[in-house]
Amino acid sequence: MVITLAGLAACAGAPTAAEAPADGREAPRSAAATGKPTIRSAWTSCAVDAPVAVDAPVADDGRPPDALALPRLGTDFTVAAAIHCQLEPKRRADLGEDLVLTEGRATDVTALLAALRLPDDTTTVEACTLEMPWVPNLLLLDAQGQWIRPGLPTDSCRRPRPEVSEAVRALRLTSVSEKVVREVVSAGAAASGCNQDWSDVVATETRDPRLLPRPGRVSLPSQVRLCVYRVPAQQQGTPRPTGTFAYGLLLPQQRRVAIERKLAVLRPAEQCSVAADRFAALQDATITSDVVYIELDHCRRILATPLYGPPILAQADTTLIELLRR
Known part of the structure; x- marks a missing residue:
């Protein structure tokens, strides 16, 4: 979840191998909206104004309006x-991490405005790469503090033209404010070397009869x-x-030896379908390898995938569960 958000907001996705459409046609295109960008009253902040879809309908996932389909900057x-x-x-x-919304402001915008006024690139292409394009969350202000969200010119694959991306990255931004949106990695997870979030693989795999x-x-x-x-109730x-x-x-x-002794003699898992509130993951501390999963309550099943x-798929007993507690 951390990489995707950073990729949407701060960097371009890594290129993937190009794939041509099955019928050999060029990638589909969408023209920019006609008209003028909507002028909004005094700017407040990124946290208040930028996440709100004010120039276009809100996307299902709550993202800002699609800047590739908005009216372009005029004169x-x-x-x-x-x-x-x-x-x-x-x-x-x-050593923990937060997801932070940073507001940066620049006044030297000559190169940026020139890039924003470029036309769409209508060159015919046979294939487009499949990575998610980076669309900057860009707003423009006038001297009175009014603001617009400009449409962005696109390339042949309906991504922002590279001149726009280069101009945005070249802005000499002064940080105006930072707002913590949510915690990404807790201090405890960072100190222990554990991931902040982990899939309950036992629950997923045991759905397969x-x-x-x-x-x-x-x-x-x-x-x-x-x-x-801990598995939140809404996830169970x-x-x-x-x-x-x-x-x-x-x-x-x-303690490791005691746990391994219990794992050496296991009985078959009992029939059970109650979702676990907590589960443990036992993993190699030195390299990435297979993980042993153990439900700590309710069904108390063990799932391991040997090389x-x-x-x-076996059953944990009370002694093993106690060895896995804090």
Whole structure:
């Protein structure tokens, strides 16, 4: 979730291999709206004005209006400054991260205005890459503080023309304000080395009736990180529930050995369909490898996917659950 938001607000997506349409035609295009950009009264802030769809209908996911389909900048609005609203993760002193909405302002806008007044590029293309385009959250102000959201000229694949992207990135922005939107990584998750959010794989995989209860011996690596997650009520019972970090630590060797002993002798999982409130993930602390998942309440099932052999779906007992508590 952190990379996508940063990509939308702060950087272009990584290029992917070009794919031609199945019928060989050029990528579909959409003309800019006719008319003039709507002039709004005094600007307040990115947090108040920029997220609100005022020039076009709100998208289903709540994003600002599509700047690629808005009316273009004309000559009747005298631009005194540009504002760029960027949504990006920022690390705190405690090593956690917040998603921050930053408002930057620039007054040297000559190159930007020249780029915004370029026409659409109508060159015929045979293929377009599939990455999500970077569309800057750009606003323009006049000397009286009125503002508009200008439409952006597009290239042949209906992405902002590269001249626009280059001009926005070249702006000498002065930071006006920052607003924390939400926490992305907690201090606890950062200190433990755990992800802030993790999918409840046990719940996801056990929806497949082909995964039958199967006992087996589960071994652990020499260094194990324990990460425990709480599943919000609204996530429980969904096809792919996601848990939020509760606590985590690098297991002391004595505790790791005790857990491994319990994992060496497992009985088949019992029939159960109650969604877990919490689950644990046991993972190699040194490299990325397979993860052992254990429900900490209700069904208390264990799911492991060994490098060799079929998945193991077994039952945890009370002693093992106690070894996984904080």
